[in-house]
Amino acid sequence: MKIAVLGTGMVGRAVADRLSTLGHDVAIGTRGVEQTLARTEPDWLGNVPFAQWQQTHPAMPLVSFADAGAHGEVVVNATQGAASLAAIEATGAANLAGKVLLDAALPLDISEGMPPLLSVVNTDSLGEQIQRAFPEARVVKSLNTMLADVMVDPGRIPGHHNVFVAGEDAEAKETVKSLLREIGWPDDAILDLGGIRGTRATEMYSALLFSVSAALGTYDFNVAIVRK
Amino acid sequence: MKIAVLGTGMVGRAVADRLSTLGHDVAIGTRGVEQTLARTEPDWLGNVPFAQWQQTHPAMPLVSFADAGAHGEVVVNATQGAASLAAIEATGAANLAGKVLLDAALPLDISEGMPPLLSVVNTDSLGEQIQRAFPEARVVKSLNTMLADVMVDPGRIPGHHNVFVAGEDAEAKETVKSLLREIGWPDDAILDLGGIRGTRATEMYSALLFSVSAALGTYDFNVAIVRK
Numbered sequence: 001m002k003i004a005v006l007g008t009g010m011v012g013r014a015v016a017d018r019l020s021t022l023g024h025d026v027a028i029g030t031r032g033v034e035q036t037l038a039r040t041e042p043d044w045l046g047n048v049p050f051a052q053w054q055q056t057h058p059a060m061p062l063v064s065f066a067d068a069g070a071h072g073e074v075v076v077n078a079t080q081g082a083a084s085l086a087a088i089e090a091t092g093a094a095n096l097a098g099k100v101l102l103d104a105a106l107p108l109d110i111s112e113g114m115p116p117l118l119s120v121v122n123t124d125s126l127g128e129q130i131q132r133a134f135p136e137a138r139v140v141k142s143l144n145t146m147l148a149d150v151m152v153d154p155g156r157i158p159g160h161h162n163v164f165v166a167g168e169d170a171e172a173k174e175t176v177k178s179l180l181r182e183i184g185w186p187d188d189a190i191l192d193l194g195g196i197r198g199t200r201a202t203e204m205y206s207a208l209l210f211s212v213s214a215a216l217g218t219y220d221f222n223v224a225i226v227r228k
Numbered sequence: 229m230k231i232a233v234l235g236t237g238m239v240g241r242a243v244a245d246r247l248s249t250l251g252h253d254v255a256i257g258t259r260g261v262e263q264t265l266a267r268t269e270p271d272w273l274g275n276v277p278f279a280q281w282q283q284t285h286p287a288m289p290l291v292s293f294a295d296a297g298a299h300g301e302v303v304v305n306a307t308q309g310a311a312s313l314a315a316i317e318a319t320g321a322a323n324l325a326g327k328v329l330l331d332a333a334l335p336l337d338i339s340e341g342m343p344p345l346l347s348v349v350n351t352d353s354l355g356e357q358i359q360r361a362f363p364e365a366r367v368v369k370s371l372n373t374m375l376a377d378v379m380v381d382p383g384r385i386p387g388h389h390n391v392f393v394a395g396e397d398a399e400a401k402e403t404v405k406s407l408l409r410e411i412g413w414p415d416d417a418i419l420d421l422g423g424i425r426g427t428r429a430t431e432m433y434s435a436l437l438f439s440v441s442a443a444l445g446t447y448d449f450n451v452a453i454v455r456k
Binding site for chain 2: 115117118121122123156157158159160161166191192193194197198200201202204205207208210211212214215216218220221222223224225226227228
């Protein structure tokens with residue numbers, strides 16, 4: 001499948017690499033290709049510059065958001081939440097029309113340090129904002145409740161734990177669930193929270209994600225819903 | 229131990245009954261004793277009127293918030309979040325000075341129906357509001373991430389799942405952890421999220437709690453943090 005991954009950070013790299021390894025035709029989208037490749041410093045999370053990462057992951061072209069949008073049959077939003085609406089705008093509403101937009105972003109506000117606040121919360125969510133702004137895209141939120149390493153390698157966490165999906169379009173959710181299964185998520189680990197409003201729940205969960213990570217001293221965990 | 233439970237709803241009844249059964253000297257506090265006993269209709273959640281419940285749970289006196297505050301060495305806030313600050317005010321700051329205040333409430337706003345919104349979120353929390361308003365109380369938030377039946381009977385959910393604690397006072401948290409162990413929570417299920425700001429995380433998690441409950445059609449589940 002032709003897949004566009006928007007974003008060159010930790011999440012974008014992890015998802016793009018995994019989907020490419022699985023045999024998908026992945027292009028990575030960025031705001032400015034030359035600027036992204038010109039960076040020589042690690043990012044704020046300590047990730048190596050993209051050009052350095054690309055040397056060991058040469059299969060995927062780095063292209064503009066618009067070219068990524070033209071390429072992908074499925075588009076993955078792996079940009080920072082604060083940049084997501086602009087990135088998707090640059091990707092192009094026409095490029096997104098009718099396509100599955102897998103939104104993996106969190107609307108984090110780190111202006112007051114860690115743990116982050118959310119820039120949209122409670123009465124709205126980034127997932128809802130994206131769906132409203134791009135009504136012809138079939139937005140499915142998923143993967144936004146865990147570390148990138150866990151997103152693409154669920155087996156690194158032992159036993160039962162969950163990934164959530166939420167969105168209005170049932171067929172689009174099936175496409176995303178199918179990709180999740182390819183990545184390694186067991187079918188019974190995929191918990192469908194219903195419509196796009198469910199994105200509030202998984203975005204707001206991030207407060208617990210960051211709080212637990214501070215308590216445990218690691219992000220290498222995931223959440224499980226355990227039933228009676 | 230002398231324990232006051234503020235609130236006569238589902239959570240108050242469950243916690244009071246469990247702690248009383250364990251041998252604690254429990255008083256249940258309410259705004260108006262006569263009004264509470266005079267109710268003949270089920271509450272909005274379908275719980276039987278308190279007077280009817282009391283017939284099968286006669287060991288515990290129903291008293292005013294102030295009398296409950298005078299009684300308890302530990303005070304449990306099991307009121308609705310919207311009523312919590314007023315209930316604790318009526319309990320009396322002097323009654324609470326130096327005491328452990330186990331806050332189990334959620335600041336739910338159901339004015340727009342279900343799922344609830346939060347009346348305080350993201351940059352503040354009910355737990356923080358209570359600690360600020362009653363600086364001499366030693367507030368520990370816990371139990372607010374699950375159905376009342378699970379709070380007091382963790383064994384009804386199989387395997388590993390968690391209860392969280394957050395608060396500024398380490399000794400107060402030890403008192404709460406000790407009560408949680410008495411109730412049946414394994415020591416390794418009790419996850420300490422640090423200071424009072426951690427209450428934002430568990431209150432905001434409630435969005436996922438309600439979303440998952442709608443998806444599963446039950447509240448009979450709990451959350452587990454699963455480590456690598």
